[in-house]
Amino acid sequence: MGEYILAFFMFRYLRLTLRDTEILSKWDKLLQAGMITSAVLLGVEIIFDSVSQYTTWFSYLLLGYIAYLIYWKAEFSQRKSVFVAVLPFVIVSFLTKITSLTSTEFYQSWEDVYDVAGVFSVIWMIVMLVITNKQNKALAREREKTLQEEKQNKIISQMKADLEVQVVQRTAELTKQKEELQQTLDELKNAQKQLIHSEKMASLGELTAGIAHEIQNPLNFVNNFSEVNKELLEELQEAQTNGDLEAVGDITRDIIENEDKIMHHGKRAEAIVKSMLQHSRTSTGKKEPTDINTLADEYLRLAYHGFRAKDKSFNAIFKTDLAEGLPKISVVAQDIGRVLLNLINNAFQAVKEVEKPEVVVSTRHSAEGIEVSVKDNGPGIPQDIKEKIFQPFFTTKATGKGTGLGLSLSYDIITKGHSGQIAVESKPGEGATFTIKLPKT
């Protein structure tokens, strides 16, 4: 009887283990048939008690079949532990059955042992089933955990994949942005270059009239002294013919003197043209020994006449206070010229409305180097403007009148280009003084 119950539950157990899996369909009918067979045979045994000694053998076939399934079919191989639990019971039951049939005497004399073995096999079965059940539960938990982990891993890998896609997208976006920024930067650099150039050209434009005037004066001298010399040479010829040696000497001396003046003014005009050309050309950036006094004087005159050309009524005292014996220092003359021009132009601009306008350019020689200052007696610079005065694009002029780059370029030229310093000193109502300090080396 117990054998059928066992067979029934074993079939049921195997069927349950396959529940919710795809392989169930393949085995379902067979296992169901096993259950039904076990139940039917159990019923037959209960009803017809006398046939049990024959029908019991079927139960061993059923159990044997279960053993076959468990040991030879991969689908059930994990259920070995359960079978290990029931195996002693099956063996004991089988041996009891056989010996009770074949040798009744032996059976009867050993009946107690059989009974004990039967009890132990049942105990074994129960204990093993409990353990197996526990193990299975633990396994199930483990599996659950593994499943959970796999799920987690799947989610993580999905996230990772998503993240990678995002990273690729972001990288692409950033690269695009970077390229756009680079392009903007290039455009800005170009614009800056153009601005610097137009700033220079604007200051050159301001200068043009002044330059014309400055060139006109020496040219007039050249022409006039040349004409005079021609006359003198004619007189010289005459004196020679007359043999008037004294007159020859006088006239020759005059000619030489005039010739000196012609050369002097010719050079003066040349220097002006040169500085104008230098100013309009892009800086070569080459430092050469330069006489700062000459530079200061030249640009002061240019700036003054430039101003006069624009505003005929403008009149200012402009003075130079140049230190004697100033050593030549290595600078980019064109750049320093721009700075001086800018400072002097600003100074003239500042004194426009002043009663007795005065602009003084002075040079000083110190142990560290050369100092050039441009002083005006204009209205001075308020503190809040003074702070911003060297910033690019800062201008107090009306829109379109100033680029706002003059002083910021000057600042760059002096500090970055020449390792010097530029500073402004001013009190409202007392004018302003810009001072440049240039190191000797």
Add this chain to the structure above:
Amino acid sequence: MKILVVDDERDIKLLFQQRFRKEIKNGEMDFVFAFSGEEALEFLDQLVHEAVLILSDINMPGMSGLQLLERIKTNYLEPPPVVMMITAYGDAENYAAAQRLGADDFLTKPVDFKALKEKLKTLT
């Protein structure tokens, strides 16, 4: 008659001396030179009651030629000096200002010395 030439270019002195060397030698003309408006006024203070012809540049640092002209015309009335203005900027504005302030003549640089010589000869 003294001719006072006012110009901030110092070589103007030598030029005039050369250009008018014959006249100077003959004693026909007597030139004095001032290199700024202020200096010219000092000269005029020393030359009181002398007949003076003034040739002045307009564009000079400090006191401009026009300012000098104004001062001369308002302060030095006896005998009234003849004032000729010279400028490199031969523009209408300066011309009008010079006229208004009582300039007797207006010359443009570069100076035509032959014409100037004629003018001076008729005036002196």
